Amino acid sequence: xxxxKFLKAAETYYSGYDGRKxxxxxxxxxxxxxxxxxxxxxxxxxxxxxxxxxxxxxxxDGVTEIQTSAFYRLKDKLDIFLPECKVTVVYPIPxxxxxxxxxxxxxxxxxxxxxxxxxxxxxxxxxxxTIRNYIGHPNFELRLVFFDMEEYRRLNGWxxxxxxxxxxxxxxxxxxxxxxxxxxxxDYMRFLPDSLPEHFTVVDFAxxxxxxxxxSYMTINLLKILGLVKQHSxxxxxxxxxxTSKAESQTKCVGSNSV
Numbered sequence: 001x002x003x004x005k006f007l008k009a010a011e012t013y014y015s016g017y018d019g020r021k022x023x024x025x026x027x028x029x030x031x032x033x034x035x036x037x038x039x040x041x042x043x044x045x046x047x048x049x050x051x052x053x054x055x056x057x058x059x060x061d062g063v064t065e066i067q068t069s070a071f072y073r074l075k076d077k078l079d080i081f082l083p084e085c086k087v088t089v090v091y092p093i094p095x096x097x098x099x100x101x102x103x104x105x106x107x108x109x110x111x112x113x114x115x116x117x118x119x120x121x122x123x124x125x126x127x128x129x130t131i132r133n134y135i136g137h138p139n140f141e142l143r144l145v146f147f148d149m150e151e152y153r154r155l156n157g158w159x160x161x162x163x164x165x166x167x168x169x170x171x172x173x174x175x176x177x178x179x180x181x182x183x184x185x186x187d188y189m190r191f192l193p194d195s196l197p198e199h200f201t202v203v204d205f206a207x208x209x210x211x212x213x214x215x216s217y218m219t220i221n222l223l224k225i226l227g228l229v230k231q232h233s234x235x236x237x238x239x240x241x242x243x244t245s246k247a248e249s250q251t252k253c254v255g256s257n258s259v
Contacts, residue, residue, distance in 0.1 A: 001038060001145055006176035009037035031171045032056075035066045035090055035145070051080045062086030062139070068171075072130040082134065088141040091127065093119040095146035095177035102154050102169055112150060119146050121180055121190060122211050122219065129218040135188070136226050142182040147173035185226040191219050192228070192243065201238045 013034045036046050040057040048058035053076075057064035062085040065074060074089065081087045096119075098112040124144055134140055150172045157165035182188055193208035200208075206216040220241060223229035232242040 001143070001176070001179040003176045005038055006034075006147075006173070009041065010034050010173070012037045012041065029170075031068055031092055031147075031149075031173055032066050034173055035092060038145075039064050039066070039088075039090060051084065053077050053080065055081075062088065064088045064090060066090045067127070068092060069127070071127040074131055075134075078131065078134045078137075078140070082137050082139045086139045086141060088143060090143045090145060091124055092149075092171075092173070093121075093123050093144055093146050094149045094151070094171075095119040096148040098150045100150060100152045101163070101166075102152055104154055104156055109152070115151075119177070122209055122215060125191075125211075125215050125219050125222065128222060132222055132225050135182075135222070136185050138184075144180045144182075146177040146179065148175040148177060149173050185228065188223060188226050189228060191223060196243075199232050199240050199242050201235070201240055203238070205241075 013030070036056055037043075040046065040059055042059075045057055045059040048055050050058050050063065055063045055077075056066045063077075063081050065077065065087065067074060067089055068091070071089070071091075078087060094115075094117075097115040097117065099115055100112045101110040102108075103110075121144055124142075128135060128142070135142065152169040152171070153163075153166045154169050155162040156167060157163050159165065180190065182190075191209075193205070195208045197204060202213050202217050202220060205220060206213050209216065209219070211219070220229055224231075224241075228244055229241050230244050231239055233240045
């Protein structure tokens with residue numbers, strides 16, 4: 001995946017754009033559609049029936065599923081597809097994001113404002129955790145693709161300004177940033193922060209990767225399932241973990257690569 005492929009895919013998608021009724025009528029339709037063209041430009045390989053399900057892409061490389069959210073919905077497909085062929089799950093993450101708010105009463109859109117948040121591989125952890133028992137399968141591949149995006153949200157939240165608890169209407173990718181590929185268990189060492197001490201707790205991990213404790217707990221458990229982290233001891237009510245010899249040997253060969 002690169003900028004050239006993204007621009008060509010976006011051009012192809014928008015050339016067939018049919019004035020879709022309104023923003024958000026088809027949830028994530030634009031982002032999903034562009035990604036399909038990014039990973040398979042030939043539309044004859046899109047929406048292919050396979051083993052009782054319809055795949056986003058089915059070609060000589062196997063099955064590709066574009067998943068913008070709700071990874072748990074993939075479980076049934078993964079049960080059937082993984083024993084038969086390679087399955088690539090593509091998950092888009094905003095590298096940079098601009099927010100546009102939609103007034104539901106007037107239909108007006110606000111001026112776009114840049115979000116202070118930037119994308120990270122840790123943004124995928126909560127979704128990955130729902131399919132944690134599949135990510136170590138030799139036929140499973142994950143691709144995190146980072147785009148600069150414009151995100152439209154409806155002013156229908158519960159807070160005074162209607163922003164908290166609001167719903168997302170649509171996302172439009174406006175530029176390709178980078179892609180991170182996980183093809184083997186060892187690739188998930190990217191989730192090990194470089195500054196992580198030899199023995200660490202969930203709190204230590206959270207500080208090193210600048211994430212909350214819940215996300216850090218889930219990350220550690222993913223790494224435990226993959227055999228990259230193990231429990232070392234327990235101090236009071238906190239478990240202490242360490243990187244396994246499997247992960248250490250790989251780190252010496254390829255180096256740590258946190259993103």
